[in-house]
Amino acid sequence: xxxxxxxxxxxxxxxxxxxxxxxxxxxxxxxxxxxxxxxxxxxxxxxxxxxxxxxxxxxxxxxxxxxxxxxxxxxxxxxxxxxxxxxxxxxxxxxxxxxxxxxxxxxxxxxxxxxxxxxxxxxxxxxxxxxxxxxxxxxxxxxxxxxxxxxxxxxxxxxxxxxxxxxxxxxxxxxxxxxxxxxxxxxxxxxxxxxxxxxxxxxxxxxxxxxxxxxxxxxxxxxxxxxxxxxxxxxxxxxxxxxxxxxxxxxxxxxxxxxxxxxxxxxxxxxxxxxxxxxxxxxxxxxxxxxxxxxxxx
Amino acid sequence: xxxxxxxxxxxxxxxxxxxxxxxxxxxxxxxxxxxxxxxxxxxxxxxxxxxxxxxxxxxxxxxxxxxxxxxxxxxxxxxxxxxxxxxxxxxxxxxxxxxxxxxxxxxxxxxxxxxxxxxxxxxxxxxxxxxxxxxxxxxxxxxxxxxxxxxxxxxxxxxxxxxxxxxxxxxxxxxxxxxxxxxxxxxxxxxxxxxxxxxxxxx
Ligand SMILES: [Zn+2]
Numbered sequence: 385x386x387x388x389x390x391x392x393x394x395x396x397x398x399x400x401x402x403x404x405x406x407x408x409x410x411x412x413x414x415x416x417x418x419x420x421x422x423x424x425x426x427x428x429x430x431x432x433x434x435x436x437x438x439x440x441x442x443x444x445x446x447x448x449x450x451x452x453x454x455x456x457x458x459x460x461x462x463x464x465x466x467x468x469x470x471x472x473x474x475x476x477x478x479x480x481x482x483x484x485x486x487x488x489x490x491x492x493x494x495x496x497x498x499x500x501x502x503x504x505x506x507x508x509x510x511x512x513x514x515x516x517x518x519x520x521x522x523x524x525x526x527x528x529x530x531x532x533x534x535x536x537x538x539x540x541x542x543x544x545x546x547x548x549x550x551x552x553x554x555x556x557x558x559x560x561x562x563x564x565x566x567x568x569x570x571x572x573x574x575x576x577x578x579x580x581x582x583x584x585x586x587x588x589x590x591x592x593x594x595x596x597x598x599x600x601x602x603x604x605x606x607x608x609x610x611x612x613x614x615x616x617x618x619x620x621x622x623x624x625x626x627x628x629x630x631x632x633x634x635x636x637x638x639x640x641x642x643x644x645x646x647x648x649x650x651x652x653x654x655x656x657x658x659x660x661x662x663x664x665x666x667x668x669x670x671x672x673x674x675x676x677x678x679x680x681x682x
Numbered sequence: 683x684x685x686x687x688x689x690x691x692x693x694x695x696x697x698x699x700x701x702x703x704x705x706x707x708x709x710x711x712x713x714x715x716x717x718x719x720x721x722x723x724x725x726x727x728x729x730x731x732x733x734x735x736x737x738x739x740x741x742x743x744x745x746x747x748x749x750x751x752x753x754x755x756x757x758x759x760x761x762x763x764x765x766x767x768x769x770x771x772x773x774x775x776x777x778x779x780x781x782x783x784x785x786x787x788x789x790x791x792x793x794x795x796x797x798x799x800x801x802x803x804x805x806x807x808x809x810x811x812x813x814x815x816x817x818x819x820x821x822x823x824x825x826x827x828x829x830x831x832x833x834x835x836x837x838x839x840x841x842x843x844x845x846x847x848x849x850x851x852x853x854x855x856x857x858x859x860x861x862x863x864x865x866x867x868x869x870x871x872x873x874x875x876x877x878x879x880x881x882x883x884x885x
Pocket of ligand 1: 630631632633634635654655660661662664
């Protein structure tokens with residue numbers, strides 16, 4: 385797929401969206417920040433890419449971005465997937481902004497599925513692409529009912545679901561989109577990030593904005609805000625752990641992806657955050673397969 | 683009403699980039715309650731509208747957002763004409779109909795609970811109240827806590843609406859309903875989203 389063909393974007397406004405749409409989205413963002421974890425409805429616009437490509441996140445980014453911003457886009461932790469590259473190219477074209485793959489250099493980071501390993505700083509903004517913003521949707525399909533549950537902070541159903549998980553599996557089996565409670569009030573879907581990343585949302589120095597294009601919702605978590613993963617006293621929330629360090633950079637305590645090396649069952653675990661892994665290798669860190677993997681790549 | 687020079691002049695020179703930069707300042711202010719965010723603007727509204735308050739309204743209001751004006755602003759034909767020309771926002775008949783409310787005289791701000799406070803289902807359907815103040819410093823010190831504030835944040839704007847602390851606690855008690863406040867000195871703003879608490883009590 386190509387986005388940003390000259391034909392399709394012949395007469396776009398700065399950052400693609402028209403000013404009235406930006407104002408509407410900006411107002412929704414401000415209310416989202418004022419009511420952390422609450423899903424603000426907004427009139428999502430068609431974007432020159434399919435919904436699955438993160439049009440909600442793209443609209444949020446388009447509404448906040450200015451000429452001085454530096455944009456990073458990640459997909460599953462990587463800067464170089466087709467989706468990430470396309471969105472980065474889109475904004476480089478329609479907003480003429482500088483882009484980067486380095487977490488520390490970015491003022492805005494748009495993400496699908498991961499939070500960078502490097503601790504985010506005051507002044508940075510993390511924009512999540514959200515497919516399904518409603519954490520109660522799989523338990524209650526009716527919007528009128530889920531809205532009532534949020535209104536009354538009636539979240540028993542969610543606890544029942546997690547407890548059924550425990551009854552069936554002996555532990556909470558949910559590993560992605562693990563529900564959180566924001567400032568002791570709203571239960572929120574952190575988007576399909578691994579639960580490994582949930583603790584990074586808690587008391588973050590960065591502002592976190594969430595955009596769901598198809599479902600027309602925007603929500604937010606201000607910096608220094610409580611974000612607590614739902615759990616039970618006897619089954620406390622736990623993040624995934626990995627038995628071995630990253631095979632490339634030797635990092636521990638980071639989220640690893642399994643990579644198949646050959647057709648004989650060879651495999652390794654490497655950082656899902658490609659920028660983090662590269663930085664560590666530049667700094668001289670080596671995992672146990674770093675040499676081999678480099679040869680294999682050549 | 684005649685379109686006079688005073689109505690047409692004084693808007694953003696470059697609306698696209700001015701709106702973006704003013705919005706970002708307000709977003710930062712809302713995300714970090716109590717921090718002073720500079721509003722650098724070329725907007726030159728007719729008195730008694732101040733530049734920062736005017737820039738916020740220019741950046742965020744339009745034909746979809748009923749705007750309420752306090753008596754001091756409403757009585758100025760120049761102000762009404764300028765806001766109508768540059769935003770297209772219809773005037774709200776009562777504070778409870780306002781998406782944005784603009785007050786030039788803090789002492790005469792109506793009771794905060796009289797503005798739109800949203801519903802339990804849709805707490806976002808609530809007024810953003812912009813109150814012009816002389817200064818964001820030099821007033822009685824208030825200590826803020828809440829989301830967006832790492833420990834505490836001291837503010838000292840002056841002057842504030844009457845019985846402000848009592849009124850604000852009442853707003854806090856309605857959460858998630860409520861309203862969000864922007865205090866606008868001529869060149870900077872402080873925001874108090876409804877989550878901001880005055881005093882050191884736990885949220
Ligand atoms: Zn690594």
